[in-house]
Amino acid sequence: MKGFAMIVWxxxxxxxxxxxxNITFKVEQLQDQLNTLNKQILEEQRTxxxxxxxxxxxxxxxxxxxxxxRQLPHLRPPTAQQVGNIESLMVGAAATVSPSQNAxxxxxxxxxxxxx
Amino acid sequence: MITRxxxxxxxxxxxxxxxxxxxxxxxxxxxxxxxxxxxxxxYTRLLMTGAMLLFAFxxxxxxxxxxxxxxxxSEPRVAFAPRMQEMRTDRADIIDRNGNxxxxxxxxxxxxxxPRKVIDPDDTARQLAIALPTLHEAEVARQLKTNRSFVxxxxxxxxxxxxxxxxxxxxxxxxxxxxTRVYPNGSLAAHIMGYVDIDSQGLAGVERSFDSTLRDNAxxxxxxxxxxxxxxxxxxxxxxxxxxxxVGATGIILDVRNGEVLAMTSLPDFDxxxxxxxxxxxxxxxxxxxVYELGSTFKIFTAAMAxxxxxxxxxxxxxxxxxxxxxxxxxxxxxxxxxxxxxxEIFMYSSNIGAAKMAEEVGGEAQQEFLRRIGxxxxxxxxxxxxxxxxxxxxxxxxxxxxxxxGHGLAVSPLQLASGxxxxxxxxxxxxxxxxxxxTNQAPEGKxxxxxxxxxxxxxxxxxxxxxxxxxxxAAEGYLVGGKTGTADKPKRGGYSQRSLISSFVGAFPMxxxxxxxxxxxxxxxxxxxxHGYATGGWVAxxxxxxxxxxxxxxxxxxxxxxxxxxxxxxxxxxxxxxxRQLASF
Numbered sequence: 001m002k003g004f005a006m007i008v009w010x011x012x013x014x015x016x017x018x019x020x021x022n023i024t025f026k027v028e029q030l031q032d033q034l035n036t037l038n039k040q041i042l043e044e045q046r047t048x049x050x051x052x053x054x055x056x057x058x059x060x061x062x063x064x065x066x067x068x069x070r071q072l073p074h075l076r077p078p079t080a081q082q083v084g085n086i087e088s089l090m091v092g093a094a095a096t097v098s099p100s101q102n103a104x105x106x107x108x109x110x111x112x113x114x115x116x
Numbered sequence: 117m118i119t120r121x122x123x124x125x126x127x128x129x130x131x132x133x134x135x136x137x138x139x140x141x142x143x144x145x146x147x148x149x150x151x152x153x154x155x156x157x158x159y160t161r162l163l164m165t166g167a168m169l170l171f172a173f174x175x176x177x178x179x180x181x182x183x184x185x186x187x188x189x190s191e192p193r194v195a196f197a198p199r200m201q202e203m204r205t206d207r208a209d210i211i212d213r214n215g216n217x218x219x220x221x222x223x224x225x226x227x228x229x230x231p232r233k234v235i236d237p238d239d240t241a242r243q244l245a246i247a248l249p250t251l252h253e254a255e256v257a258r259q260l261k262t263n264r265s266f267v268x269x270x271x272x273x274x275x276x277x278x279x280x281x282x283x284x285x286x287x288x289x290x291x292x293x294x295x296t297r298v299y300p301n302g303s304l305a306a307h308i309m310g311y312v313d314i315d316s317q318g319l320a321g322v323e324r325s326f327d328s329t330l331r332d333n334a335x336x337x338x339x340x341x342x343x344x345x346x347x348x349x350x351x352x353x354x355x356x357x358x359x360x361x362x363v364g365a366t367g368i369i370l371d372v373r374n375g376e377v378l379a380m381t382s383l384p385d386f387d388x389x390x391x392x393x394x395x396x397x398x399x400x401x402x403x404x405x406x407v408y409e410l411g412s413t414f415k416i417f418t419a420a421m422a423x424x425x426x427x428x429x430x431x432x433x434x435x436x437x438x439x440x441x442x443x444x445x446x447x448x449x450x451x452x453x454x455x456x457x458x459x460x461e462i463f464m465y466s467s468n469i470g471a472a473k474m475a476e477e478v479g480g481e482a483q484q485e486f487l488r489r490i491g492x493x494x495x496x497x498x499x500x501x502x503x504x505x506x507x508x509x510x511x512x513x514x515x516x517x518x519x520x521x522x523g524h525g526l527a528v529s530p531l532q533l534a535s536g537x538x539x540x541x542x543x544x545x546x547x548x549x550x551x552x553x554x555x556t557n558q559a560p561e562g563k564x565x566x567x568x569x570x571x572x573x574x575x576x577x578x579x580x581x582x583x584x585x586x587x588x589x590x591a592a593e594g595y596l597v598g599g600k601t602g603t604a605d606k607p608k609r610g611g612y613s614q615r616s617l618i619s620s621f622v623g624a625f626p627m628x629x630x631x632x633x634x635x636x637x638x639x640x641x642x643x644x645x646x647x648h649g650y651a652t653g654g655w656v657a658x659x660x661x662x663x664x665x666x667x668x669x670x671x672x673x674x675x676x677x678x679x680x681x682x683x684x685x686x687x688x689x690x691x692x693x694x695x696x697r698q699l700a701s702f
Contacts, residue, residue: 038201045203049220056217056300061347075666080594080676 179374181389196626202334207297207316209336210309210323212343213378213553219309219388220317222298222370224272225291227281230265235287237261240286244269247280260288273297298321299388305346307401307502308339308551311391313451320391321398322551324501338553340376345369348377348667357383357661360641360651366402367515367660369668370633372538372624374559375547377498378632380531382406402639406658407527410637411604411653412466413537414523419463419541419577422474424570428692436469447472447522450603450652451586460690463577464585466601468522475521480512483520486645489565490536490546492528497548504529523602524612530620534635537622541578541598541630544571551685579627579688588625590658592665594676596684598630599623599661601653606640616640621657623663626677628687632668634659 068075168273205221212218222449234240245253251270259267269289273281278291284386297312310321318324324618326337335451386394400406400699403635422428436457440447451465462470475483487493497504507527509516519525531549539546545562566574578598586601598686602620605612624630636657643651650656669676 038558042201042203049203049205050219050222053222053298053300056220059216060301060304061344063352065347065351078670079666080592082667083594083670083676085675098177116352 139286154206204334208330208333211336212340212341216277216343219299221295222295223276224296226271226294227269227291227483229267229269230288231260231262232265233259243284254302303385306388309388311388325499339551340553342378344671345379345530345668350381350662352663353383354659355630360656362638364402364639364640366637368534368635370538371596372533372542372633375549377549377551399596401502404500404529404531405504407504407529408618409524409527409604410533410620411523411602413600413602413620415471416540416600418471418475418521420566420574422478424566424571427477428459430459434470434473435469440469453682460580464580466586471521472518475517480517483517490539496529496531499551530637534633538633539565540574575627576688576690584653587658591661592662595665596677597623603652617651619653619656621653621661623661634661634664
């Protein structure tokens with residue numbers, strides 16, 4: 001009986017030791033992983049920081065203007081006549097389309113006009 | 117238990133001490149007194165040692181229970197991993213109102229050499245000069261031949277340059293990491309940003325005024341400027357400066373509702389990436405540090421003052437037939453009508469005689485008080501170290517009252533003028549101009565200067581100038597621009613130079629409910645064929661404001677207005693009759 005108890009206790013101690021060591025090693029492993037990830041994040045932050053500066057340099061208004069004039073020669077700043085609000089369009093549409101027409105009117109694709 | 121073991125042992129030994137009947141006698145056959153005493157001592161020692169061990173194990177057991185059970189409550193339930201370090205630069209970023217990067221710190225490598233470790237200085241210098249063409253081979257070779265242990269070869273290499281040098285594998289060449297302040301937009305907002313020295317200490321602009329904040333804080337400093345508007349203003353001013361061969365130009369876009377500076381340019385400017393090498397003329401901020409007599413734009417204040425004090429109404433007027441002579445001074449009209457002029461006409465035709473008579477009636481003290489309230493007599497309270505003090509006449513003589521009414525005799529910075537005008541058109545509230553973006557609830561409240569009614573009258577007068585007066589070249593269609601031209605002779609020794617002008621236009625839009633003030637000033641512009649030789653504010657500065665508004669208004673979300681609509685006509689109508697003629701400002 002005494003021997004059996006001893007075996008049980010020794011077995012329990014062995015299992016507990018194994019579990020404890022296992023957890024310890026896993027935690028250490030995870031901690032290493034976390035440190036590596038943190039370092040990677042820091043490195044990525046530095047890269048993003050440099051890229052932000054580069055983006056800011058590449059998207060400076062003077063460069064965008066030069067590129068726009070070169071690549072999109074027909075694009076010009078909008079004039080006051082080209083700016084409107086959506087409400088005025090809705091009011092205009094409601095006034096010109098009667099209810100009976102509205103029911104039968106089919107939406108057609110807008111025709112594209114050349115740049116003026 | 118240990119005691120029991122001892123007793124058992126003693127018993128066995130006692131049994132062994134009995135006479136042995138065997139052939140050989142057991143030794144000792146009988147325990148004598150001495151042996152017995154020695155055994156007793158051994159038992160006692162064993163007992164003591166056992167007791168001590170028992171005590172030690174007992175203490176460990178108690179401590180184990182204490183640590184594992186009793187003190188466990190104080191330990192965190194969740195284990196904390198080491199916290200991630202945030203990336204931090206030596207100096208915080210500066211961003212514009214939309215979050216665009218204006219200034220940041222980047223890590224760069226600086227190359228140095230330990231000449232004592234360099235094997236072949238000539239070959240090393242040759243290889244370095246090939247990798248970095250900006251290096252002078254002979255100079256590098258000379259440095260590498262010295263008997264020192266440290267010489268700088270080149271600061272702030274790009275990663276590509278650093279890689280080129282590393283790939284050469286030269287002994288004795290090494291790198292030191294350092295941070296460099298970078299301005300990706302170059303000279304776009306040079307005077308606002310300022311620049312830093314090689315040790316990242318702010319030397320001008322917001323870099324200087326917020327030096328400690330930028331060093332201590334990790335959060336970026338957000339300015340009120342918008343780089344898109346800044347670019348529009350700068351490019352249009354640059355164009356006008358070149359066209360009219362001016363020595364300088366200044367422009368400001370101000371939000372009239374809170375005093376936020378959306379754009380501010382002073383030309384010529386410089387590249388903050390190399391700010392230390394800029395010339396003094398380039399470093400000089402004409403918008404805030406320069407003070408100028410800004411001419412007829414001051415008539416906005418004269419009219420507002422006279423209307424608000426109740427000295428005149430929109431129907432009153434003054435006789436502007438003859439010039440005013442005060443001692444050795446003569447006050448004339450540039451666009452002389454030689455007749456009685458109503459207040460709107462005085463404003464529209466920019467009559468110096470009319471404005472002077474208006475100010476004379478208001479009086480010097482009241483004029484001083486009014487100008488003090490709109491910040492014309494003290495330096496502009498903007499967050500820049502480069503702020504000029506206005507040149508105020510002392511004592512304030514009656515002649516000063518007359519000349520200041522049309523913008524001569526009092527020199528202020530263009531920023532002071534813009535913030536003063538914004539108080540005249542926004543309903544009468546003065547806001548201190550600012551470059552630092554604040555949350556809406558943190559913005560300081562303004563100070564009332566004039567009544568809402570006076571402000572409305574001033575708006576009508578300013579619209580009249582653009583509609584029918586000297587500022588017609590500023591009429592950006594659909595945005596109801598109003599404004600005032602100003603052309604001032606530059607002071608020279610003993611008087612004024614009629615050849616050197618400061619030509620300005622200060623406008624606001626849309627005049628039904630102004631949201632932005634735009635100011636353009638050109639220093640010593642020269643008229644050309646297109647302007648028929650004129651270099652006045654209406655000819656050279658007003659078109660700048662027009663183009664800036666046309667380009668900026670869609671970005672600012674200002675809805676175009678039908679200028680002919682009855683509501684607009686009613687709002688901007690000026691009704692006065694003179695000789696049966698009616699003049700309206702639409």
